[in-house]
Amino acid sequence: MSTLVTESPIPTKLTRPQSKQRLRVCHVSMTLRTGGLERLLVDFGRFHNRDQYELSFVSLGPVGQPAEDLQAAGFDVETLGMPKTSKGAALQKLKTLLRDGQFDVVHTHNTYPHFYATLAARWAGISTIINTQHGRGCGSGWKSHWQFRIANRLATRVVGVSADATKLCQSQNPASASRMQTIWNGIDLERFKFTGPRNEPTAISVARLSPEKDYATLLHAMQLVIQHEPRFRLLLVGDGSERARLEQLATELDIRQHIEFLGERKDVPDLLRKAGFFVSSSKTEGISLTLLEAMAVGLPIVTTRVGGNPEIVVEGETGKLAPAQKPEALAAAIREMLDEQPLWPTMADAARKRVEQHFNVRNMVSQYEDLYQTCVASK
Structure with missing residues (x-):
């Protein structure tokens, strides 16, 4: 198991090629601290098909409990140390990490990681890039819209977590609308057992x-x-x-x-x-x-x-x-x-x-894995 770092050195295990019998997927997020998106990333680790996929996780910025949970489960986790690390240095290190890791799929989460990781992935020669937008659209500022459109030109598919989110993303970037789709988020039903409401106000x-x-x-x-x-x-x-x-x-x-x-x-x-x-x-x-x-x-x-x-x-x-x-x-x-x-x-x-x-998380992960297979096959 690799050691979770808090700065930006390139880890050795994360970049060492593993078995090519399985597709290697690298998830890239802004942080791995407490939050809904980060909980979903932990669930990707828990419920993925281990016979077909090999996952790694990269955070552009700070890490916390979700990173520790993933590492405890045996996954390689790396942080690039942004914003302390400059954007140029982080981009270079991410490109090296993705290239040396021989990843088949780079899966980015939200707009900022989408922009930087998509550039790094293309620079590293990786052609299958999936982005998930976890909120409503790509963001409200002009910079987010610009980054979203640039990254979409290089990405394979953009996924909205709701039909509403997908529709908004399509309106924000009509040129890439045909490569956008919806996959609903899901939760672990085993963790949340049915008990029903308490009979009180x-x-x-x-x-x-x-x-x-x-x-x-x-x-x-x-x-x-x-x-x-x-x-x-x-x-x-x-x-x-x-x-x-x-x-x-x-x-x-x-x-x-x-x-x-x-x-x-x-x-x-x-x-x-x-x-x-x-x-x-x-x-x-x-x-x-x-x-x-x-x-x-x-x-x-x-x-x-x-x-x-x-x-x-x-x-x-x-x-x-x-x-x-x-x-x-x-x-x-x-x-x-x-x-x-x-x-x-x-x-x-x-x-x-x-x-x-x-909204079962197992179904959600399975739908993403089907998408990986379809996109890799099309390349």
Whole structure:
């Protein structure tokens, strides 16, 4: 097993050619720290077909627990040390790493790694390059659009994690639209066993406490809900830059006693089982893993009608959708959910079945592996 490094030297094991009986795939991401994308990369390692594929992982920047998990499972993991390492030096080192590793496929994740790793892969003589966009499109700034279009001209296929994301990517780069497709994210159903909702007016939300999750809207909605149901409580799981501001807002709205700020936790499956339903107030989403995890446990969902959320939640069947950034509308959806408490078990069953049918991580990994085979064969 290689030693996880924190700077930019080229490792020896990662670049040593292995058996050509299996396709060698190198995943390249911005970081390997805690997050939904990084959890998916760990799942790629856990559930890939070991008889046909040999995986390695490269992070352009910082690493954390996901990198340690992958390394503990026997995978080679490398970080190029950006931003401390200059872009030019990182590009050169990545090219050397990909060339010496004799990779068949380079799989990049999101726009920044897509741009740099695609250039490095082409420079190294690798022709099969897959990119996955994990959010809504390639980003909002002109630089992201420029990088996306340049990289797409050299890449083999671009995958959106939702139909919404794919459609947006196609609009951002019409010239490459024909090489874009959708593969829904998935979760490990074995980790999230079905238990069903707890029969009490408690909701749970799991996410980074960051601006795009818009928890301020949820807190304002809670103030309105509590007037309708004084027993209503929220378990808020996660940490981030917005935590102090949200705690202050909860105090100002006089709802602090109704919220438990639980911070970042490793026992999310157990915490989900303590709630009656799941709630989210995000302004943007690709395919939310936390929604899928909650549905797998058997929680009805109240969330915003953004990104891939309507592809996950079936209105009236597995949950309720509300417009984003509208506290009154979100509060109305939460009140409806509370009033329909006798229907929660039925929603729970439907939620679990939907995840089993469409969002199983094993199926997701298998679809990517089929894509690898198709693209390599076409080259």
